[in-house]
Amino acid sequence: xxxxxxxxxxxxxxxxxxxxxxxxxxxxxxxxxxxxxxxxxxxxxxxxxxxxxxxxxxxxxxxxxxxxxxxxxxxxxxxxxxxxxxxxxxxxxxxxxxxxxxxxxxxxxxxxxxxxxxxxxxxxxxxxxxxxxxxxxxxxxxxxxxxxxxxxxxxxxxxxxxxxxxxxxxxxxxxxxxxxxxxxxxxxxxxxxxxxxxxxxxxxxxxxxxxxxxxxxxxxxxxxxxxxxxxxxxxxxxxxxxxxxxxxxxxxxxxxxxxxxxxxxxxxxxxxxxxxxxxxxxxxxxxxxxxxxxxxxxxxxxxxxxxxxxxxxxxxxxxx
Amino acid sequence: xxxxxxxxxxxxxxxxxxxxxxxxxxxxxxxxxxxxxxxxxxxxxxxxxxxxxxxxxxxxxxxxxxxxxxxxxxxxxxxxxxxxxxxxxxxxxxxxxxxxxxxxxxxxxxxxxxxxxxxxxxxxxxxxxxxxxxxxxxxxxxxxxxxxxxxxxxxxxxxxxxxxxxxxxxxxxxxxxxxxxxxxxxxxxxxxxxxxxxxxxxxxxxxxxxxxxxxxxxxxxxxxxxxxxxxxxxxxxxxxxxxxxxxxxxxxxxxxxxxxxxxxxxxxxxxxxxxxxxxxxxxxxxxxxxxxxxxxxxxxxxxxxxxxxxxxxxxxxxxx
Numbered sequence: 001x002x003x004x005x006x007x008x009x010x011x012x013x014x015x016x017x018x019x020x021x022x023x024x025x026x027x028x029x030x031x032x033x034x035x036x037x038x039x040x041x042x043x044x045x046x047x048x049x050x051x052x053x054x055x056x057x058x059x060x061x062x063x064x065x066x067x068x069x070x071x072x073x074x075x076x077x078x079x080x081x082x083x084x085x086x087x088x089x090x091x092x093x094x095x096x097x098x099x100x101x102x103x104x105x106x107x108x109x110x111x112x113x114x115x116x117x118x119x120x121x122x123x124x125x126x127x128x129x130x131x132x133x134x135x136x137x138x139x140x141x142x143x144x145x146x147x148x149x150x151x152x153x154x155x156x157x158x159x160x161x162x163x164x165x166x167x168x169x170x171x172x173x174x175x176x177x178x179x180x181x182x183x184x185x186x187x188x189x190x191x192x193x194x195x196x197x198x199x200x201x202x203x204x205x206x207x208x209x210x211x212x213x214x215x216x217x218x219x220x221x222x223x224x225x226x227x228x229x230x231x232x233x234x235x236x237x238x239x240x241x242x243x244x245x246x247x248x249x250x251x252x253x254x255x256x257x258x259x260x261x262x263x264x265x266x267x268x269x270x271x272x273x274x275x276x277x278x279x280x281x282x283x284x285x286x287x288x289x290x291x292x293x294x295x296x297x298x299x300x301x302x303x304x305x306x307x308x309x310x311x312x313x314x315x316x317x318x319x320x
Numbered sequence: 321x322x323x324x325x326x327x328x329x330x331x332x333x334x335x336x337x338x339x340x341x342x343x344x345x346x347x348x349x350x351x352x353x354x355x356x357x358x359x360x361x362x363x364x365x366x367x368x369x370x371x372x373x374x375x376x377x378x379x380x381x382x383x384x385x386x387x388x389x390x391x392x393x394x395x396x397x398x399x400x401x402x403x404x405x406x407x408x409x410x411x412x413x414x415x416x417x418x419x420x421x422x423x424x425x426x427x428x429x430x431x432x433x434x435x436x437x438x439x440x441x442x443x444x445x446x447x448x449x450x451x452x453x454x455x456x457x458x459x460x461x462x463x464x465x466x467x468x469x470x471x472x473x474x475x476x477x478x479x480x481x482x483x484x485x486x487x488x489x490x491x492x493x494x495x496x497x498x499x500x501x502x503x504x505x506x507x508x509x510x511x512x513x514x515x516x517x518x519x520x521x522x523x524x525x526x527x528x529x530x531x532x533x534x535x536x537x538x539x540x541x542x543x544x545x546x547x548x549x550x551x552x553x554x555x556x557x558x559x560x561x562x563x564x565x566x567x568x569x570x571x572x573x574x575x576x577x578x579x580x581x582x583x584x585x586x587x588x589x590x591x592x593x594x595x596x597x598x599x600x601x602x603x604x605x606x607x608x609x610x611x612x613x614x615x616x617x618x619x620x621x622x623x624x625x626x627x628x629x630x631x632x633x634x635x636x637x638x639x640x
Contacts, residue, residue: 029469080430084423103404103472106426107465110400113433114461121455128447134454135441141434145427149349152423 002310009050010043013071016064020119021072032100032108033115037075039091042318044209045176046071048311049184052198054304055296058188062124066133066187069120070180073137076112077144077176079105084152089227113141125187133183140179147171159246160238169210170203177206181308197298204292205312211285212316214239215278218269224320230265234258240284244277285316322630329370330363333391336384340439341392352420352428353435357395359411362638364529365496366391368631369504372518374624375616378508382444386453386507389440390500393457396432397464397496399425404472409547433461445507453503460499467491479566480558489530490523497526501628517618524612525632531605532636534559535598538589544640550585554578560604564597605636 017037023030046067050060081087082095083105089095097105120137123130150168154160181202185195216225217232218241232239236256245252254260254268272278289312299305337357343350366387370380401407402415403425409415417425440457443450470488474480501522505515536545537552538561552559556576565572574580574588592598609632619625 026466026469026473028473029466080426083426102422104469106400106403107469107472109430110433111462111465113430114458114465117437117454117458118462121451121458127451131441131447131451131454134437134451138434138437138441142431142438145431145434146346146349149346149424149427152427153346153348 002307002314005051005307006042006044006047006311006314009047010040012050012064013043013046013067014038014040016068017071020065020068020122021115028100028104029107029111032096032104033111035093035096035099035108036079036090037072037112039093041091043071044311044315045074045180048177048202048308049180051304051307051311052181052184052202053188054184055299055302055308056185056188056190056194056198058184058190060184063184063187065119066123066183067180069116069137070176070183072112072116072119073141073144074176076109076116077148079109079112081148084148123187126189129187129189132186136179136183136186140175143171143175147173147175154238155236157238160243162240162243162247165238165240165243166207169207173210174203174206177209178203194298197295200295201292201308201312204288204295205315208285208288208292208312209315211240211281211288212318214241215281215285216320218272218278220320229262230254230260230268233265233268234260240281241272241277244280245272245275248275248277250275250277282316289313289316322627322634325371325627326362326364326367326631326634329367330360332370332384333363333366333387334358334360336388337391340385340388340442341435348420348424349427349431352416352424353431355413355416355419355428356399356410357392357432359413361411363391364631364635365394365500368497368522368628369500371624371627371631372501372504372522373508375619375622375628376505376508376510376514376518378504378510380504383504383507385439386443386503387500389436389457390496390503392432392436392439393461393464394496396429396436397468399429399432401468404468443507446509449507449509452506456499456503456506460495463491463495467493467495474558475556477558480563482560482563482567485558485560485563486527489527493530494523494526497529498523514618517615520615521612521628521632524608524615525635528605528608528612528632529635531560531601531608532638534561535601535605536640538592538598540640549582550574550580550588553585553588554580560601561592561597564600565592565595568595568597570595570597602636609633609636 023034049067049070050063053060053063078090079096082090083097083102087095088098096108120134121130147168151172178199182195182199185198214232218230222229234254234257242255250271252268254264293309293312296305296308343354369387369390370383373380373383398410399416402410403417403422407415408418416428437454440454441450467488471492498519502515502519505518534552538550542549554574554577562575570591572588574584613629613632616625616628
């Protein structure tokens with residue numbers, strides 16, 4: 001059921017993107033800006049915004065432009081991150097900087113950034129509510145930059161504590177989900193305390209989403225991942241799984257070993273399963289999602305609230 | 321007199337930047353973001369915003385945060401441009417990407433981008449006016465990306481027409497000056513037609529500023545430029561001077577010749593002076609500035625209006 005609900009909203013978002021960000025002169029810039037956006041993805045963040053609006057009694061149809069702005073911000077961060085990580089593939093497509101070069105990808109990201117604010121500015125609600133949402137969005141973008149900075153910094157550090165990791169994923173992933181849910185409420189004129197509850201819901205479930213992503217990177221079949229299994233591991237990424245392993249002196253000899261064989265990865269997976277490191281990450285993700293769901297106590301029961309609760313579970317149960 | 325007026329405002333802006341964008345955790349990110357901003361510069365854009373506010377009877381002191389947001393946007397574009405152009409030096413300092421790498425510079429720019437919107441959001445005026453200014457600023461940022469895209473595209477083109485060049489500098493340089501003057505008026509609650517006149521004033525004088533910059537690159541002493549004379553020429557940049565020369569079949573053999581000697585540059589300068597190409601650029605710049613000044617007819621006379629007229633002349637008379 002949640003799948004259907006998400007698919008319908010994803011289609012609405014994709015159509016709106018074509019209307020709100022047409023390919024105009026200079027066409028090269030707009031093609032580069034739309035390349036990743038058009039590759040799809042599950043549109044979870046804008047869908048969360050629309051369902052949050054419904055759950056507070058707002059009109060989701062009026063907020064499609066705001067939902068699009070969230071999706072554009074998400075894609076802007078992916079395009080710039082892929083330059084930094086020198087990643088070749090994203091959503092089964094060549095990454096933007098592989099096709100248009102670093103300069104083209106920097107500009108494509110910058111364009112999505114400003115277009116997001118332009119499009120949010122056109123939401124047909126009171127100016128006061130749009131301004132409040134713009135303040136939420138600009139704060140969120142600053143936090144995302146901080147999160148990405150920390151992520152890069154951690155790569156050069158020997159040890160990272162669990163608290164530091166949590167701060168990083170809160171900023172890198174949590175806050176944009178938080179902004180999505182919160183803006184859905186704010187733009188619908190919901191009271192502050194409700195908007196705050198939804199912010200908390202989005203942030204905590206978004207952090208769960210990120211930890212689940214780390215788990216999938218190790219456990220999902222390569223066909224589903226669309227990339228090499230154990231990529232984070234061999235890249236030396238300090239995920240929660242690795243932090244747990246390092247703290248418990250688990251021997252992970254392929255950590256940071258870029259030429260590790262599939263057999264070595266497989267063996268490491270068993271080691272990390274026996275050490276309880278994967279289970280630990282799973283339980284932390286589940287805990288965050290449960291806390292996120294509790295934050296919805298500010299809402300009275302409704303089909304949309306139930307959908308948000310389902311979405312929360314989906315974020316750590318999805319297979320990709 | 322204009323010098324003193326500008327120096328005073330530049331100091332106000334610099335102090336406000338320290339308050340509004342302090343170096344906080346993660347400090348590396350904020351140091352990288354502040355590096356170029358702290359190197360100074362003339363702060364012409366935010367000063368134009370403050371003087372425009374005065375000229376429409378507004379309170380410039382209330383708009384310092386808006387002026388800062390313009391300066392941060394300007395610096396964000398410089399940081400990203402320097403990555404694209406692989407420029408080593410800016411304002412006599414090492415460029416951000418030379419110190420923090422491309423990843424650090426991308427993130428420093430992105431942070432200035434979102435901080436600009438955060439800081440603009442705090443301007444102590446009616447929400448409706450702030451929202452209007454945010455819409456102006458986001459539109460402006462999109463246009464700047466388009467202008468930079470065109471500039472890069474022109475490097476790979478054999479011929480560029482004068483109209484194409486004018487479109488490029490309007491977007492790359494003109495619109496941010498336009499936004500500065502226009503936001504000064506808008507945030508002061510000036511009528512639309514006045515804000516429009518100021519937008520036109522900023523845009524046209526900003527274009528004159530850019531052409532004057534191209535002229536200085538060829539004619540100013542290296543000591544004043546802080547970099548090699550004729551840099552645009554040997555990089556093969558299609559400035560208005562070169563477009564005129566190419567259209568008049570003037571032989572410019574050092575065009576795009578990166579290892580040209582100072583003697584060759586000197587000789588080319590004489591050729592471009594005899595062909596009237598430099599004079600042509602100067603007269604186009606003067607013409608744009610005059611048209612910009614006429615756009616101020618929407619304002620009644622005042623000391624601030626006279627200051628704007630002086631600022632317009634300064635933009636094409638400054639020695640650096």
